[in-house]
Amino acid sequence: MNSNKPFAELTTSAGCLKGIGPKRRKDLERAGVRTIEDLLFHLPFRYEDRRTVRAIASLRAGERALFGGEVVSAEVQKTRRRRFSLFRAVIEDDSGRMLALWFNQPYLADTIKPGYKISLFGEVRDSGFGGGILEAQNPQFEIGRDAAGETGVVPVYEKVGSVPGRVIRLAVADLLEHYRLPLPASVPPSVMERLGLFPTEKALRFIHMPPPDADVAQLNAWSHAAQRSLVFEEFFMLQAGLALRRRTARDETVGISFKTSPQIRETLRKMLPFRLTEGQRQALKEIVEDMTAAQPMRRLLQGDVGCGKTIVALLAAALAVENGYQAVLMVPTEILAGQHFVSVGRHLSHTRYRTALLTGSLAAGEKERVRQAVAAGEIDLVVGTHALIQEGVEFRRLGLAIIDEQHRFGVLQRARLMGGGAQWEPDVLIMTATPIPRSLTLTVFGDLSLSVIRDMPPGRQPPVTAARSERSLGRINAFLETQMKEGRQIYAVAPVIEESKNGELQTATELHERLQRTFPHRRVGLLHGRMKPAEREAAMAAFVGGETDILACTTVIEVGVDVPNATVMLIENADRFGLSQLHQLRGRVGRSEHRGYCILLYKPGGSENARQRLEIMVKTSDGFEIAEKDLELRGPGDFFGTRQSGMPTLRVGNIIRDAEMLQAARREAFELIAGPGSGEERERGELIETVRSHWERRYGLVLIG
Ligand code: ADP
Ligand code: MG
Numbered sequence: 001m002n003s004n005k006p007f008a009e010l011t012t013s014a015g016c017l018k019g020i021g022p023k024r025r026k027d028l029e030r031a032g033v034r035t036i037e038d039l040l041f042h043l044p045f046r047y048e049d050r051r052t053v054r055a056i057a058s059l060r061a062g063e064r065a066l067f068g069g070e071v072v073s074a075e076v077q078k079t080r081r082r083r084f085s086l087f088r089a090v091i092e093d094d095s096g097r098m099l100a101l102w103f104n105q106p107y108l109a110d111t112i113k114p115g116y117k118i119s120l121f122g123e124v125r126d127s128g129f130g131g132g133i134l135e136a137q138n139p140q141f142e143i144g145r146d147a148a149g150e151t152g153v154v155p156v157y158e159k160v161g162s163v164p165g166r167v168i169r170l171a172v173a174d175l176l177e178h179y180r181l182p183l184p185a186s187v188p189p190s191v192m193e194r195l196g197l198f199p200t201e202k203a204l205r206f207i208h209m210p211p212p213d214a215d216v217a218q219l220n221a222w223s224h225a226a227q228r229s230l231v232f233e234e235f236f237m238l239q240a241g242l243a244l245r246r247r248t249a250r251d252e253t254v255g256i257s258f259k260t261s262p263q264i265r266e267t268l269r270k271m272l273p274f275r276l277t278e279g280q281r282q283a284l285k286e287i288v289e290d291m292t293a294a295q296p297m298r299r300l301l302q303g304d305v306g307c308g309k310t311i312v313a314l315l316a317a318a319l320a321v322e323n324g325y326q327a328v329l330m331v332p333t334e335i336l337a338g339q340h341f342v343s344v345g346r347h348l349s350h351t352r353y354r355t356a357l358l359t360g361s362l363a364a365g366e367k368e369r370v371r372q373a374v375a376a377g378e379i380d381l382v383v384g385t386h387a388l389i390q391e392g393v394e395f396r397r398l399g400l401a402i403i404d405e406q407h408r409f410g411v412l413q414r415a416r417l418m419g420g421g422a423q424w425e426p427d428v429l430i431m432t433a434t435p436i437p438r439s440l441t442l443t444v445f446g447d448l449s450l451s452v453i454r455d456m457p458p459g460r461q462p463p464v465t466a467a468r469s470e471r472s473l474g475r476i477n478a479f480l481e482t483q484m485k486e487g488r489q490i491y492a493v494a495p496v497i498e499e500s501k502n503g504e505l506q507t508a509t510e511l512h513e514r515l516q517r518t519f520p521h522r523r524v525g526l527l528h529g530r531m532k533p534a535e536r537e538a539a540m541a542a543f544v545g546g547e548t549d550i551l552a553c554t555t556v557i558e559v560g561v562d563v564p565n566a567t568v569m570l571i572e573n574a575d576r577f578g579l580s581q582l583h584q585l586r587g588r589v590g591r592s593e594h595r596g597y598c599i600l601l602y603k604p605g606g607s608e609n610a611r612q613r614l615e616i617m618v619k620t621s622d623g624f625e626i627a628e629k630d631l632e633l634r635g636p637g638d639f640f641g642t643r644q645s646g647m648p649t650l651r652v653g654n655i656i657r658d659a660e661m662l663q664a665a666r667r668e669a670f671e672l673i674a675g676p677g678s679g680e681e682r683e684r685g686e687l688i689e690t691v692r693s694h695w696e697r698r699y700g701l702v703l704i705g
Pocket of ligand 2: 255256257258290291292293294295296297427
């Protein structure tokens with residue numbers, strides 16, 4: 001590379017480049033492409049092989065190719081449609097003939113004339129004239145030349161705003177030809193070398209201006225080393241930041257080293273009315289290892305609804321209490337807090353642990369009494385809602401915080417409920433019932449350790465699931481009636497279709513009215529997100545208490561309250577839900593000795609894709625499998641529904657397509673930053689500096705440590 005070239009600052013506006021005037025510059029900016037750096041990472045999505053001129057006879061329908069010859073005839077064709085014209089030319093080379101068509105460009109008659117030499121580039125297809133005659137529609141062309149326009153391996157770009165891909169190609173080429181790029185340091189060279197990766201600048205040059213001998217198939221498959229290098233780099237820098245966070249938590253905070261003893265183990269064993277599943281045992285082992293270590297635990301416990309996370313968390317709490325510390329279990333809703341409190345009492349009945357429930361519905365005096373007892377260290381285990389506990393409960397000796405997030409995310413910032421002036425950081429265990437695909441876990445929760453329970457307690461039968469057209473509503477209603485005759489209860493859920501404020505209200509009330517008409521002798525409850533929290537809790541409580549037979553609702557019931565007597569989950573317009581959401585809903589039934597049923601209703605004549613998604617639900621009840629499929633179908637951006645996940649945006653990597661790269665990058669980054677020192681402390685220090693400035697530039701986040 002010519003070292004006399006000037007540097008281009010990465011933060012320079014893309015407007016300084018060739019072909020990009022003030023109007024295009026504005027357009028690019030609106031689409032998020034502001035700087036030279038943004039433009040450099042706007043990568044081609046496809047490559048065209050324009051290296052060889054193909055003989056017409058060798059072309060196959062479906063190919064994009066460069067070809068050419070002599071114009072045999074050329075004329076504007078009459079068509080019946082008004083305002084639609086067709087210009088057609090017959091092209092011939094030594095091997096054969098084919099057609100080229102241009103729509104609504106009658107003026108081409110002045111440019112393309114019989115007898116001219118022409119070269120063309122475009123996709124060829126069967127002309128429909130028979131005899132294997134091919135045609136090209138609206139091909140690019142050039143008169144009097146052997147090749148159309150550019151030759152070689154030509155990158156193709158998505159247009160940005162109204163700026164055509166071709167303009168972007170030329171601007172980037174201009175940039176790369178005339179400037180040197182002061183790209184910041186990134187992945188250490190030793191790692192690059194070992195993995196056979198290109199340094200960033202070399203990779204960018206290759207991707208934007210592939211040499212004539214580049215492997216086009218590889219580039220189009222997105223598997224070229226140059227492309228993989230950029231993907232690796234992006235993942236590596238992300239993971240290195242997460243590793244740095246983990247390392248900071250480990251090295252710069254003081255945790256509690258809980259002790260175990262045969263006696264403590266015996267106490268814990270007595271709490272168990274059943275044998276732990278293999279998955280529970282493994283998770284518990286990982287948690288206990290963290291708790292006995294000197295660094296504070298930051299662990300995420302994942303597992304489908306009903307897999308038995310709560311008992312595992314309770315055992316962890318018992319370990320904390322046996323060590324003389326307090327534990328807290330935080331849950332999202334009051335009802336859930338109540339349910340947990342009851343089951344905690346059951347499990348701990350043989351101990352002398354002092355427990356307390358702390359929720360908003362307690363009388364003010366009672367609340368104050370609990371607060372004081374907690375502060376005085378007279379309570380060992382507190383169960384309460386997130387909101388209340390974070391509002392200001394002081395613990396005397398908090399050792400373990402268990403946060404049941406159910407289906408919400410973005411808790412990391414909120415997990416700060418540390419005791420007043422304690423000299424240690426309590427251990428934190430976050431539980432989630434949403435099976436999250438591994439690749440997503442690594443990006444969103446990448447700084448947490450992960451325990452996953454994949455098995456279910458023995459004897460648990462997944463709900464019978466069926467996808468049915470609304471035409472069978474009659475038979476379905478008859479089935480619902482039999483269930484209710486047996487004393488069972490039913491959830492009926494409808495998606496909120498309208499975005500409007502009242503959409504939810506309308507959807508739920510309509511469903512409620514319809515059900516009440518269909519089952520006039522039954523009590524139908526109503527629950528939706530537009531109700532006041534107190535009304536909602538009351539509606540839920542009525543269902544829990546068996547006062548209503550059917551609960552017509554929107555997805556507010558996702559949050560995991562246990563109603564063992566509810567056996568049917570009827571879901572309207574089921575194809576409007578994400579797979580993961582359907583799975584969560586289904587998990588609400590079949591949690592007792594009664595068999596559960598999940599009926600997925602769809603409107604007749606829906607799309608094939610919608611049917612396919614429902615088919616997946618019918619086929620499997622493995623939440624992780626469903627989550628992977630969901631991610632595949634919807635893409636990472638939409639996986640969590642709204643953008644509440646704290647999911648970092650990626651510009652070249654794709655966690656599905658590049659899952660292996662993500663794993664590799666994570667391994668390398670954690671080894672280098674958080675691994676045991678290999679004696680190269682200076683190198684590590686440099687890398688940490690690099691990672692810090694990268695996170696500030698890319699994610700606007702300041703990393704300490
Ligand atoms: P999660 O919190 O993961 O949704 P829970 O901890 O509430 O699940 O467990 C669901 C039900 O299964 C509870 O009634 C619990 O007592 C029971 N359970 C948990 N683990 C086991 C086990 N190993 N064997 C039998 N029953 C179990
Ligand atoms: Mg610890």
